[in-house]
Amino acid sequence: xxxxxxxxQIYKKDGKAFTALYDMYxxxxxGVIFNLLKDKxxxxxxxxxxFVKIWKNIESYNEGKGRFFTWILNIARNASIxxxxxxxxxxxxxxxxxxxxxxxxxxxxxATNKIDAIGIREFxxxxxPKCIRLIDLLFFKGYTQQEASDELEIPLGTVKTQNRNxxxxxxxxxxx
Amino acid sequence: xxxxxxxxxGTLEFYVYGLLSEQENVEVNEMAQKHESVKAEIxxxxxxxxxxxxxxxxxxxxxxxxxxxxxxIEKHNGVVQMQPKRxxxxxxxxAAAVVLMFGLAFQYYKYNEVTKExxxxxxxxxxxxxxxASTEQKNAEAEKALAIIRDNASTTxxxxxxxxxPKAYAKVYVNKTKNEIYVDxxxxxxxxxxxxxxxxxxxxxxxxxxxxxxxxxATTQNGIFKVENNETAQAFGITLEPAxxxxxxxxxxxxxxxxx
Numbered sequence: 001x002x003x004x005x006x007x008x009q010i011y012k013k014d015g016k017a018f019t020a021l022y023d024m025y026x027x028x029x030x031g032v033i034f035n036l037l038k039d040k041x042x043x044x045x046x047x048x049x050x051f052v053k054i055w056k057n058i059e060s061y062n063e064g065k066g067r068f069f070t071w072i073l074n075i076a077r078n079a080s081i082x083x084x085x086x087x088x089x090x091x092x093x094x095x096x097x098x099x100x101x102x103x104x105x106x107x108x109x110x111a112t113n114k115i116d117a118i119g120i121r122e123f124x125x126x127x128x129p130k131c132i133r134l135i136d137l138l139f140f141k142g143y144t145q146q147e148a149s150d151e152l153e154i155p156l157g158t159v160k161t162q163n164r165n166x167x168x169x170x171x172x173x174x175x176x
Numbered sequence: 177x178x179x180x181x182x183x184x185x186g187t188l189e190f191y192v193y194g195l196l197s198e199q200e201n202v203e204v205n206e207m208a209q210k211h212e213s214v215k216a217e218i219x220x221x222x223x224x225x226x227x228x229x230x231x232x233x234x235x236x237x238x239x240x241x242x243x244x245x246x247x248x249i250e251k252h253n254g255v256v257q258m259q260p261k262r263x264x265x266x267x268x269x270x271a272a273a274v275v276l277m278f279g280l281a282f283q284y285y286k287y288n289e290v291t292k293e294x295x296x297x298x299x300x301x302x303x304x305x306x307x308x309a310s311t312e313q314k315n316a317e318a319e320k321a322l323a324i325i326r327d328n329a330s331t332t333x334x335x336x337x338x339x340x341x342p343k344a345y346a347k348v349y350v351n352k353t354k355n356e357i358y359v360d361x362x363x364x365x366x367x368x369x370x371x372x373x374x375x376x377x378x379x380x381x382x383x384x385x386x387x388x389x390x391x392x393x394a395t396t397q398n399g400i401f402k403v404e405n406n407e408t409a410q411a412f413g414i415t416l417e418p419a420x421x422x423x424x425x426x427x428x429x430x431x432x433x434x435x436x
Contacts, residue, residue, distance in 0.1 A: 018248075022241055028226045031233030044240055051244045066201050069222055070194040077194075101232045120231045139193045139225050160186030167189050171224045 003068045010058055018055060025069065026051070029076040035101045035140045036080040046083050050076045077142045100136035126173045131166030138163055179211045188214070192221045321360070321400040329353035333412055335432035340416075341365060346432040348375075348412045355405045359414070361391055362399025364431055367416060374417045375401075376425050377409035380435075385413070390421035411435045 001020055009017040029050060034043040054072050061071050105121050124132065133152055137143040138159075149156040182188075190196050191204045208215040324330060330349045337344035345363035359375050367373055372392060376385040389403030415422075416429040 018245075019241075022244070025226075026240070027233040027236055028229040030236050031229035031231075034234055035232070040234065043234075044237070044243075047236075047240060048244045048247055052247050055248060064202070064205055065198075066194065066196075066205070067192060067218065067222060069226065070192055074194045101229075104232050104234060123231065135225075135228070138190070138195065140229070142193070142195065144195060145190070160190060161184075162186075164184065164186035164189050167221055167224055170228060171220060174224055174227055 007063070007068060021054070022051065025072060028069075029072060031101070031104070032073065032076050032140055033080045035099075035104055035136070036077070037083060038099065042083065043080075046079050047076075050079050053079065074142070077140075081142075100132055101140050102132055102136075123173060127166070127169055130162070131169055134159075134163050134166050135170070179207070179213050182207060183214060183217050188218050189221055192218060192225060317400070321358075324349050324351070324356075324358045324400065327351055327354075331436070333434050333436050335412055335414060335434035337363075338430045338433055340429060341431050344431050346414055346434075348434070350409075350436070355407070357388065357403050357405050358400055359389070359391070359403050359412075360400045361414065364414065367391075370419050371416050372419050372421060373414050373431070374421045374425065375403050376413045376415065377406035378411040378413055379408055380410045385425050387421060387423075390417075409436060 001024060006017070006020055006024060009020060026047065030043060030047050033046050033050070034040070037043045037046065050072070053075055057075075061068060065071065102121075102124055105124075127135075130152075134148065137148045137151060143151065145156060145159045148154075149159050154162065187196070187200070187204065191201065196204065204214075204218075208218055325332075327349075330351045333348040333350065335346040335348060341364070344365060347360040347363075349358040349360070351357070361373055364373060372390050374387060375389045375391065377388045378385050386406060386409075388406050388409075389401065391401050412434055413425065413430055414432045415425040415427070416431060417426055
């Protein structure tokens with residue numbers, strides 16, 4: 001199902017729309033949330049809140065603002081960061097950058113996921129470490145161009161293009 | 177702006193990440209609407225990052241869906257319509273709905289059929305009722321005619337066909353006891369449209385005709401009509417006259433004539 005088809009279902013108040021929404025995006029958002037919180041229960045709790053929020057505010061989304069996925073990605077990142085703050089975590093983003101999404105693979109302990117994890121690890125290993133860092137900060141953690149430039153000590157003007165090259169790599173790997 | 181340059185600038189990745197300002201978002205939206213290649217690039221970037229985050233995501237227990245469902249139902253009871261996920265119930269529900277639908281359709285079909293039958297029977301019934309009524313009416317008329325003819329006090333005057341219709345005939349029944357006169361016109365040809373038969377009582381010397389009745393529609397009354405009594409009549413005649421009758425008989429149209 002495409003984003004457009006999903007939205008059409010949602011606007012029609014189709015009873016199956018929520019299930020479709022959940023099926024399409026729950027794992028992606030859980031990946032993003034877990035990458036920030038590093039705690040299974042906490043992350044599941046935030047994920048639940050995020051889906052409630054999405055569903056409750058779905059009327060306020062409009063396609064002129066950007067992609068639907070971008071809209072829910074922002075909700076997920078913001079909810080996770082709010083949770084970190086409420087738990088007394090230091091809200092400086094510095095703390096967030098210590099780990100990246102590759103480390104999540106170490107958390108995967110269930111049997112079925114171990115196999116998946118091996119596959120995904122192989123796949124991610126094809127990405128350059130610099131790309132993992134860039135995609136982690138910009139996509140997963142929502143760092144601004146400036147913040148990423150400071151964190152990774154790369155020139156501000158090259159953040160966008162370097163990130164583009166990394167996504168290019170990712171796309172190539174995905175097509176293999 | 178050149179689309180290739182636009183695409184390679186890295187802005188579209190930031191667009192998908194949600195890192196652009198509102199103003200920049202509007203620009204990207206416009207570009208995506210104008211250029212198919214820009215739109216395709218956005219979709220491709222989105223697909224890549226969804227795949228990546230999906231791929232690295234830890235196992236997500238199935239209870240999660242149910243928990244969210246519960247939260248939505250508790251907090252927004254009645255506002256959100258949701259279905260339990262992957263349970264058999266919906267299938268059973270659908271199956272029941274389908275069976276019910278067929279059942280209803282069949283009942284409706286049967287109902288229609290029976291209704292049609294009832295209608296058909298009703299139509300037949302009213303036909304029979306009409307038939308019965310007209311038969312009874314005919315019967316009553318026939319009995320009445322027979323009574324008139326059989327009555328011992330009745331004298332019959334035969335009226336013979338005249339020049340204009342030699343084969344025609346009519347009969348007049350005079351009942352001196354009851355002072356009634358009946359005319360049987362069933363032997364006359366059917367009166368043409370706009371014309372009627374008029375019955376005259378005649379005194380012969382000198383010839384004096386007196387109208388004793390106009391016969392409107394001969395087909396409805398079994399051919400026998402009651403006309404006015406006339407005690408002095410020596411003969412009876414029947415002429416064809418314009419509708420409504422005439423003050424004096426049109427002798428050229430004399431159909432039947434007979435002496436008492």
